[in-house]
Amino acid sequence: MEIDISATAVIHPGVVFRGSARVEDGCIIGAPIAGYDEQPETVIGDGAVLRSHTVIYAGNLIGENFSTGNKANIRELNTIGNNVSIGTMAVVEHHVLMGDNVRLHSQSFVPEYCELEDGVWIGPNAVLTNTKYPLSPEAKAEPLPVKLGKGAIVGANATILPGVTVGTDSLIGAGSVVVKDVAPHSVVAGNPAVFISKKDELPYG
Structure with missing residues (x-):
């Protein structure tokens, strides 16, 4: 299991990588969210590739082979399946349910509570x-x-x-x-x- 984290990335407490991962320059993983005395755990599955300046807030549960483009922004408390790709400058708000093999291209926007099934x-x-x-x-x-x-x-x-x-x-x-x-x-x-x-x-x- 290899976890390659850039020296300029910020990994907050409560982040769990369940396997290999590459975290590029300027990423912020497990960013704190308001209203919690103790931040919820952030789980990222095996094979993640988080490209530069991606921000992932606390409480996300993310499956295997997850990837982001540069400056992707993923808010808190989402459930994201396996083999999901979120493109450059795409935004996913909170409490989104996302199945396996989902692809969001550059600068797309998904607001809170939306549901995206497999594929x-x-x-x-x-x-x-x-x-x-x-x-x-x-x-x-x-x-x-x-x-x-x-x-x-x-x-x-x-x-x-x-x-x-x-x-x-x-x-x-x-x-x-x-x-x-x-x-x-x-x-x-x-x-x-x-x-x-x-x-x-x-x-x-």
């Missing part, structure tokens, strides 16, 4: 949202998280509005604004996004 793919600059009225008193108390079903693909620059469920194996076209639930195995695109076809009808190849 979800989110393109660069895509944004999930979780509150209709960000300045209302209920915004934090009653979030409306997005749920992405197994194998769902969200194209670059797409925006998914609060409370939307995207069905298994669906495809969201680049630049789309998704305002309502998407049925499994569907392709939607546009602003607002509308049904285009079933995914198995696409002219692949």
Whole structure:
């Protein structure tokens, strides 16, 4: 088991590496969170590659073969599966559930309490949202998280509005604004996004 931690990285108490890891310059792992007398444990599975200036807050439970791009920011108390990649300058807020083989590309955004099942793919600059009225008193108390079903693909620059469920194996076209639930195995695109076809009808190849 080899753990290669840069001299400029900061590893806070309570961080557990369960196997090999590479932690590059300027990373902060296990950053303290408010409201705890004792910080929750941060667990990172075998084979992690944390690229420069990644910040991971306390209380994350992360599986094997996890990787980040430069300056990825992962807030507290998330559960993240195996073989997950979070790209450069992507942001994952707190209490997110993320399955295995999930890929978040550069500068994508996942707000708190969202659920991403196995194999979800989110393109660069895509944004999930979780509150209709960000300045209302209920915004934090009653979030409306997005749920992405197994194998769902969200194209670059797409925006998914609060409370939307995207069905298994669906495809969201680049630049789309998704305002309502998407049925499994569907392709939607546009602003607002509308049904285009079933995914198995696409002219692949």
